[in-house]
Amino acid sequence: MILHRWFAALAVLASAAAAFAAGDAARGAQAFRACSGCHSLAPGDHRTGPSLAGVFGRRAGTADGFGRYSEALRKSGMVWNAQALDGWLRDPAAFIAGNGMTFPGLPDARVRADLIAYLQAVSAGKIAAPKTPGLPDLRAADAGDRVSAIAHCGDTYRVTLGDGTRRAFWEFNLRFKTDSSAHGPRRGQPVIVGAGMGGDRAQVVFAEPAEISSFIRSHCE
Known part of the structure; x- marks a missing residue:
C-alpha cells in the first residue's frame, strides 16, 4: 500500500x-x-x-x-x-x-x-509584456466632466459641472472615489465618470479623501 x-x-x-x-x-x-x-x-x-x-x-x-x-x-x-x-x-x-x-x-x-x-x-524577457489599457487621465478631463459643486438634499445629490450643466442623482447611485495617482484629478477639481445603467449612475473621483466631505454641502432649493 x-x-x-x-x-x-x-x-x-x-x-x-x-x-x-x-x-x-x-x-x-x-x-x-x-x-x-x-x-x-x-x-x-x-x-x-x-x-x-x-x-x-x-x-x-x-x-x-x-x-x-x-x-x-x-x-x-x-x-x-x-x-x-x-x-x-x-x-x-x-x-x-x-x-x-x-x-x-x-x-x-x-x-x-x-x-x-x-x-x-x-x-525572462523572452516575450514582451503586452500594453495594458491605461487608466483614464482625469487631469485632462473636459469642463463638462469636471465637478464644480455638489449639493445634497433628502435622497438626492445635485452635481454642477464646469460647463454649467446640472445633474441630479439618487444618492445611492452616486459614488465617491479617490485617485491619488499621476492620472488622478487635480486637487480641488473632482471629475465625474459614468458608471453605466443608462446614465443614471456615476462616480465622482477626488484627488484625496479629505476633499470629499468638505466639497459636498447640504442645500435644498
Missing part, C-alpha cells in the same frame, strides 16, 4: 512536470486575458491586484509598491515558481488559506500550463 501511494505520488509529479514542459506561451497569452482585468504585466502598474512583471522567483506578497496583500499571502513564504503557480491557479483559496484572491481558479491543467509558460517567458 505504501509503495502504491509512493508510485502514485511520483506519477502525479511526473504528470505535472510534463504539463509544465508542454505549456504553450502563445496560448498562454490568450489565457492571460482572464487575468488582465485585475493584473498588469508592466512593472509597477498595480491594479486590483499587483503587477505580475517579474513574478517568477519572487516571494509572494512582496511586489514593490503594492499595499493590499493579505496577511496570509505575506506570511506564506511562498516563492513563485511553476509548481507554486500551478497550485495557486488551480485553487487559490485552498492553496493558501485566508488569502484575499477572489478568483475561483482554473481547473484545466493545460490552460494553467500555458498561462505559466507565458508568465515565465514574460518574466
Whole structure:
C-alpha cells in the first residue's frame, strides 16, 4: 500500500512536470486575458491586484509598491515558481488559506500550463509584456466632466459641472472615489465618470479623501 501511494505520488509529479514542459506561451497569452482585468504585466502598474512583471522567483506578497496583500499571502513564504503557480491557479483559496484572491481558479491543467509558460517567458524577457489599457487621465478631463459643486438634499445629490450643466442623482447611485495617482484629478477639481445603467449612475473621483466631505454641502432649493 505504501509503495502504491509512493508510485502514485511520483506519477502525479511526473504528470505535472510534463504539463509544465508542454505549456504553450502563445496560448498562454490568450489565457492571460482572464487575468488582465485585475493584473498588469508592466512593472509597477498595480491594479486590483499587483503587477505580475517579474513574478517568477519572487516571494509572494512582496511586489514593490503594492499595499493590499493579505496577511496570509505575506506570511506564506511562498516563492513563485511553476509548481507554486500551478497550485495557486488551480485553487487559490485552498492553496493558501485566508488569502484575499477572489478568483475561483482554473481547473484545466493545460490552460494553467500555458498561462505559466507565458508568465515565465514574460518574466525572462523572452516575450514582451503586452500594453495594458491605461487608466483614464482625469487631469485632462473636459469642463463638462469636471465637478464644480455638489449639493445634497433628502435622497438626492445635485452635481454642477464646469460647463454649467446640472445633474441630479439618487444618492445611492452616486459614488465617491479617490485617485491619488499621476492620472488622478487635480486637487480641488473632482471629475465625474459614468458608471453605466443608462446614465443614471456615476462616480465622482477626488484627488484625496479629505476633499470629499468638505466639497459636498447640504442645500435644498
